Amino acid sequence: MTTQTKPIKKSVKRNDAAKDIAASYNAFKDYKGQFYTGMKVGRSHKWNYDKGIWKETKVTPERWELVYDVIKRRAGHAPEGSGVPVGTAYHWFILSHQYVEKLNADDYTTSMIGLKFKLAHKRAVTNKWSTSDATQRKHLIQILKDFIDELEREPEKTVPIQLDFEYKGKRYGGVAVPVMSSCNEGTCLQLDIRLNNKHLGVIRSTKDGWRMTGMKQGLISAIGEQINKWYE
Secondary structure, three states, X not given: OOOOHHHHHHHHXXXXXXXXXXXXXXXXXXXXXXXXXXXXXXXXXXXXXOOOEEEEEEEEOOEEEEEEEOOEEEOOOOOOOOOOOOOOEEEEEEEEEEEEEEOOOOOXXXXXXXXXXXXXXXXXXXXXXXXXXXXXXXXXXXXXHHHHHHHHHOHHHXXXXXXXXXXXXXXXXXXXXXXXXXXXXXXXXXXXXXXXXXEEEEEEEEOOEEEOOOOOHHHHHHHHHHHHHHHO
């Protein structure tokens, strides 16, 4: 007669691991004197977005209003015990660059890079947001003021690095725009790259050198060398 000893032990281990992950997620953490819960600062999520609907209306010569609706899906699976309960909701405010290039009469490439800020959340067990609409508006105003102040106070973080070099017989010119959240004491570890009037994406400093997605490493290293010279 067989016993259930091993399966029970494995189940216990999985439950213990889930409890540890949940405890870690919900534990208070300190970031420069600011206490928070949830995912640790520095970690990242990767999402796949379904085919969504983006609607935009031109309201002035330089201003558009947009609405975007889509379901996003986690690339992979959330660790058991992590994250918030189903039904939790968030209100975010996004500041972003959008780069587009026309391919034909109907199609454009699109890439975006920016920041998002949490204005409020709603727990799954209640139908009430964490702050009122008026408080959210005040918070948004303060976010924008702080962002402007950061741009003006620390210009070295935001001034584009001029790129001008030759690689395999071809001349390249453009800019590397610092991603502000990656900057510390005047040095930035992520920069948005535009070369020869084309947006290429974000280059990132890693322990193994500079890296980018969708480009040959030789050109990436050449760009990284230009950035290193700037920060020397």
